[in-house]
Amino acid sequence: NQIELKTAPADFRFPTTNQTRHCFTRYIEFHRCTTAKGEDSNDCERFAKYYRALCPGEWVDKWNEQRETGTFPGPL
Amino acid sequence: MFVWWRDVLRESTLEGHHTKVVQLGPRYGSILFIVSEVMFFFAFFWASSHSSLAPAVEIGGIWPPKGIGVLDPWEIPFLNTPILPSSGAAVTWAHHAILAGKEKRAVYALVATVLLALVFTGFQGMEYYQAPFTISDSIYGSTFFLATGFHGFHVIIGTLFLIICGIRQYLGHLTKEHHVGFEAAAWYWHFVDVVWLFLLVAIYWWGGI
Numbered sequence: 001n002q003i004e005l006k007t008a009p010a011d012f013r014f015p016t017t018n019q020t021r022h023c024f025t026r027y028i029e030f031h032r033c034t035t036a037k038g039e040d041s042n043d044c045e046r047f048a049k050y051y052r053a054l055c056p057g058e059w060v061d062k063w064n065e066q067r068e069t070g071t072f073p074g075p076l
Numbered sequence: 077m078f079v080w081w082r083d084v085l086r087e088s089t090l091e092g093h094h095t096k097v098v099q100l101g102p103r104y105g106s107i108l109f110i111v112s113e114v115m116f117f118f119a120f121f122w123a124s125s126h127s128s129l130a131p132a133v134e135i136g137g138i139w140p141p142k143g144i145g146v147l148d149p150w151e152i153p154f155l156n157t158p159i160l161p162s163s164g165a166a167v168t169w170a171h172h173a174i175l176a177g178k179e180k181r182a183v184y185a186l187v188a189t190v191l192l193a194l195v196f197t198g199f200q201g202m203e204y205y206q207a208p209f210t211i212s213d214s215i216y217g218s219t220f221f222l223a224t225g226f227h228g229f230h231v232i233i234g235t236l237f238l239i240i241c242g243i244r245q246y247l248g249h250l251t252k253e254h255h256v257g258f259e260a261a262a263w264y265w266h267f268v269d270v271v272w273l274f275l276l277v278a279i280y281w282w283g284g285i
C-alpha cells in the first residue's frame with residue numbers, strides 16, 4: 001500500500017516563508033487542546049501532527065522542558 | 077559646559093554683543109538641537125515598537141511578556157499627565173509675564189514651573205523605586221527603562237535650565253525684547269512635555285495592554 005506523505009496544511013494566518021509563528025501557534029494549540037479536552041483525547045492528535053511536522057525537534061524539546069519547569073513563556 | 081555658558085552670558089547680557097542678528101544663531105541652534113533630540117527619542121520608540129508589535133516566539137509571542145507586573149497607567153502615570161503639561165502652561169505664563177515686563181510675576185511663574193517639574197520627577201522616581209520589574213527583566217524592562225529613563229534625564233536637564241532662567245530673571249538679565257535663553261528653555265520644556273505624552277500612550281498604556 002501507498003505510504004502517505006503529508007505535512008501541515010498551509011495556513012493563511014502565516015503567509016510568509018518564515019513559518020516560526022505557525023509552528024509555535026500549532027504547539028500552543030495542541031497544549032490548549034489537551035488542557036481543555038484531556039491528555040488522551042483524539043481531537044488533539046491533529047494539532048500534534050501539525051506541530052511535529054512544522055517545528056524543529058530542538059525547539060520542541062526546549063519548550064517541553066520549559067513547560068516542565070514552569071518557565072514556558074507562551075499563553076498555554 | 078559651565079564655563080562655556082558663563083561666557084555666553086557674559087558676552088550677551090553683560091557685554092551686549094548679542095544683536096538681533098547674532099540672536100538668530102542660538103535660536104536656530106536650539107531648534108535644530110531639539111529636532112536632533114526628537115530623532116533620538118524616535119529611535120527608542122522604534123525599539124519599543126519593534127519588540128512589542130510582533131512579540132518574538134522566544135518571549136511567548138505575547139506582550140507584555142509573561143510574568144511582567146505591568147504598571148497601571150491610570151495610577152502614577154495618569155497623575156503625572158496633568159502635572160507636566162501644567163508645568164508647560166506655567167512656563168508659557170512666565171513667558172507672557174516677561175513679554176509684559178512683569179518681572180516679579182515671571183519669577184513666580186518660573187518657580188511654579190520648576191516646582192511642578194520637581195513633583196513630576198519625584199513621582200517618577202517613586203514609581204521607579206517600587207516597580208516590580210527592572211531593566212534586566214526581558215526586552216520589556218529594557219525598552220521601558222530606556223525610553224522613560226532618557227525622558228527623565230531630559231526632564232532633569234530641562235528643570236536645571238529653567239532654574240537657571242529663574243535665577244537670571246531674578247537678577248534682571250532678561251528683558252522683554254531679549255530673552256533667547258529663556259525661549260530655548262521653554263521650547264525644550266514643551267518638547268519634553270510632548271515626549272511624555274507619547275511615552276504615556278505608547279509605553280505605559282499601549283505597552284501594558
